[in-house]
Amino acid sequence: MKSGKRSEAAHRPSVAVVGGGLAGLAAAEALSRSGMLVTLLESRRYLGGRAGSFKEEATGQLFDHCQHVAMGCCTNFLDFCEQTGVAAYFRRERRLHFIDAQGKTYPFAPVEALPAPLHLVPAFWRQSYLTMGERLGIGTALRRMARLSEEQAESLCVGPWLRMQKQSADVIRRFWEIILVSALGDSIEKTSVAAARKVMIDGFLAHHHAADLHLPAAPLGQIYEEGIARSLFDRGVRIEMESPVDEVFRKSVGGGFSVSVKDEATLQFENVVLAIPGRRVKAVLSPRLFEKVPDLARVDQINHAPITSVHLWFEKPITDLPHAVLLDRTSQWLFAHGAATSPHDGQSAAYYYQVVISASHDLPSGDQAAIIAAVTRELAELWPIAASPLFARVLTQKAAVFSAVPGLEAIRPPQSTPVTGLFLAGDWTKTGWPATMEGAIRSGRLAAEALLRRYGREEKLVTPDLPHTWLCRKLFR
Ligand SMILES: Cc1cc2nc3c(=O)[nH]c(=O)nc-3n(C[C@H](O)[C@H](O)[C@H](O)COP(=O)(O)OP(=O)(O)OC[C@H]3O[C@@H](n4cnc5c(N)ncnc54)[C@H](O)[C@@H]3O)c2cc1C
Numbered sequence: 001m002k003s004g005k006r007s008e009a010a011h012r013p014s015v016a017v018v019g020g021g022l023a024g025l026a027a028a029e030a031l032s033r034s035g036m037l038v039t040l041l042e043s044r045r046y047l048g049g050r051a052g053s054f055k056e057e058a059t060g061q062l063f064d065h066c067q068h069v070a071m072g073c074c075t076n077f078l079d080f081c082e083q084t085g086v087a088a089y090f091r092r093e094r095r096l097h098f099i100d101a102q103g104k105t106y107p108f109a110p111v112e113a114l115p116a117p118l119h120l121v122p123a124f125w126r127q128s129y130l131t132m133g134e135r136l137g138i139g140t141a142l143r144r145m146a147r148l149s150e151e152q153a154e155s156l157c158v159g160p161w162l163r164m165q166k167q168s169a170d171v172i173r174r175f176w177e178i179i180l181v182s183a184l185g186d187s188i189e190k191t192s193v194a195a196a197r198k199v200m201i202d203g204f205l206a207h208h209h210a211a212d213l214h215l216p217a218a219p220l221g222q223i224y225e226e227g228i229a230r231s232l233f234d235r236g237v238r239i240e241m242e243s244p245v246d247e248v249f250r251k252s253v254g255g256g257f258s259v260s261v262k263d264e265a266t267l268q269f270e271n272v273v274l275a276i277p278g279r280r281v282k283a284v285l286s287p288r289l290f291e292k293v294p295d296l297a298r299v300d301q302i303n304h305a306p307i308t309s310v311h312l313w314f315e316k317p318i319t320d321l322p323h324a325v326l327l328d329r330t331s332q333w334l335f336a337h338g339a340a341t342s343p344h345d346g347q348s349a350a351y352y353y354q355v356v357i358s359a360s361h362d363l364p365s366g367d368q369a370a371i372i373a374a375v376t377r378e379l380a381e382l383w384p385i386a387a388s389p390l391f392a393r394v395l396t397q398k399a400a401v402f403s404a405v406p407g408l409e410a411i412r413p414p415q416s417t418p419v420t421g422l423f424l425a426g427d428w429t430k431t432g433w434p435a436t437m438e439g440a441i442r443s444g445r446l447a448a449e450a451l452l453r454r455y456g457r458e459e460k461l462v463t464p465d466l467p468h469t470w471l472c473r474k475l476f477r
Contacts, residue, residue, distance in 0.1 A: 012037040013455060016259045016269040018245045018284070021049025022437050023425040024275030025228055026080055026444025030461045031273075032235040033083070034452055039269070040237055041261060043244035046221055047229060050397065051437055053221025059346030062219035065395055066309035067335045067354045072212035072466065073202050074438035076445060079463040086227035093213040097321050098178075100129045101328040103382045105321070110208060116469045117205035117476070127175075129327060134171045141165040142205070145197050146476035153194035155406050161193050174327050179204075182332055184434050185401035186305035186359045195404035195434055201476050207466040213323075215335070248272050248422075249286035257421065271454070273447045275425035277399070278302055289422065295413035302411060302428060304399035308360035310375045313342040313350035313391045318383040329378045330363075331355045344391040355379070360396060368394040401435035402428050415443060416450035423447040 013036055017028045020042030028040045046052050053062045070077045070090070081087040095109040106127050110119040124135060144165060148156070158180065162172055176196075177188055183199040184191045204211045216223060229239055244262045251258050251268060260266040274281060278299040282290055290296060310331075317336070324334045333356045342350035355375050357363065364370045372392045379386035402408070412430040415423050425447040426440065433439035445461040452459050468476075 013271060014269045015039070015271040015273060015451065016041060016245075016248075016257070016267065017273045017275055017425075018248065018259070019049065019275035019426070020044075020047040020239070020241070021275060021426070022051055022077075022080075022440035023427060023429075023444040023447075024049075024273070025084075025224075025232070026076070026441040027273045027275055027423075027425050027447050028232055028237050028444075029080065029083055029228075029235075030445050030448035031451065032232060032237045034448065034457070034459065034461075036271075036451070038232075038237045039267070040232070040239045041243045041245050041259070042239070042241050045242055047224040047239075047241075048220050050400065051220055051440075052224070053219045055221070056343045056346075059341070059343050061341065061343055061346070062221045063311065063343070064216070064220050065397060066307055066400075067333070067356050068216060068220060068437060070214040070437055071203055072209035072214070073207070074214070074436070074441075075463040075465060076441040077436075077438045078214065080441045084228045084231040086223050086231075089216060089218050089223045089227060090214045091217045093215065093322060094211075096211075096213070096325060097323065098127065098129075098325045098327055099382060101381075104129075105324075110211070112208070115471050116207050116210070117472050119208055120204060120211075129174060130171065134168065134175075137165075137167065138171065138175055141167055142200060143476065145193060146201060148193060148197070150194065153197055154192055154409055156193040157189065157406055158191055158193045158196040159188040162188070178325060178327065178332070182356070182358050184404050185307060186403045187361075190305075191404045192406040192408065194406075194409070198432070198434070201468075201472070202465065205476055206468040206472045210466055215323075245276075245284055247286055248274065248284055249289060255421070271421040271423065271451055273423045273425050273444075273451065275444060275447070278402075278426060278428040279399075281424070289419055292419050293413070293417045293422070295417070298411045299413065299428070302408065303403045303405065305358070305401055305403050306360045306396055306398045307400035308357045308363055308371065308394060308396040310355040310357070310371060311393045311395070312353045312355065312372075312376070312379075312386075312389045313340065313344070314353065314386065314389050315350065316385055317351045318353065318379065318386040326378070326382075330357060331375050331378050332357050334379070342390045343393075348390060350390050358400075363396070365396065368392075404434050414450075415447040416453075421454065423451050 015036050015038050017024045017040045028038045032038045053064045098106040108123045246260045256270045257272045258266045335354045337352040340352035342348040371394045414430045425443040427435045429443045431439045431442040449461050
């Protein structure tokens, strides 16, 4: 897609945003809103990166690689959707549905009349798969977690820390893991107390709307195409798809950067925002530029965790629930996508569901049939009709999210670099957030703020967090 608004080009600093994932899209949106002349270069055929869709070649249908969920605490993601005119593509749900191994459902919804964090207490109290003593113990552990210093929380691993707080194996599995593994994408034996604390306090306790779910009501690829790309185009952003950047290097004369795109001409820009995965940066930056950014030296120490999504199409609906959190099972979340056409022939009416399994290290990789059999067996124990899907597909992304291990924050680089005009973005850069759509959007906006400072413009592009209530600050600080 090429933009028509070229006439103002001479008066606006030029920026190449390399990478069309959410970090790159957010940087492009913020910079074009601030009057910069932006070119977005994306190597693939589709925008969205890891939060993207693929097209079923035989039928032309779009499917997300994996269900993505934002929460009410994702203030920058929600604002980005407003800015790009796609908020209406998302539906909000305030009620979670936990299902135990026997098939009993426990709804979990906030109480409007109570101040946060008390708004969750009645719902939490109804989770009777935990004993009363276990529920009280969780409250005590949460308060202790909140009171750890930043240094302590960042240096400790949450699994061992919970055991030190006398949280039993059952409580860890049915409460802490259920929330933390899906929010952080990796095992609690690896992730830090600081990351867990962010999820529990900012994501649940701090504000009435923090734990609201925001679910895409259309494939993400459609939202990028119909909404986000169109809005960027209208702002004058030039979007170049299938344009993998080979190298970014300093121009020999006149400052600025040369950006060489595979099999195409080398392009010239005054600024570059590199919004590609951290592990690819070394291959794309020229060795001279790479050396000048010492913060990049340890980026290859960031480890990643896999997420597996099992896509299932059934002849009939298997449950009326829009989603379910499954306790004591390998399958962690079930999402219902409603009536659809089965991709096996592109014609049969079907009901489409996705099961998401985060930190899926232990699944038999490469054995789709075994994973489908295990997941459908579990679903059929709850809903017998789920035993025989019309069609199923397994997608595993091995480097889905970075692992928020103790000490990680010291490795994540800031968005500004010592090289004038060079900026970094991506969920892996320093945002204070785990690997999420919110983290990616924040990083793009932080990169845009840093770039504007180069031109003497102190502008706040990052949307503030939801405010913590007085009571939350009192109890959990
Ligand atoms: C399976 C899965 C499930 C997830 N679930 C959730 C969820 O429910 N909620 C949530 O908030 N987050 C979730 N996440 C995390 C979220 O998707 C990511 O944190 C976020 O999308 C990262 O965005 P990004 O722009 O930083 O990186 P990416 O999405 O990786 O984007 C980088 C882009 O750069 C492009 N690129 C790379 N090299 C080049 C090059 N040389 N030239 C040009 N372009 C290049 C890539 O093609 C890509 O489009 C999930 C991730 C996965 C994989």
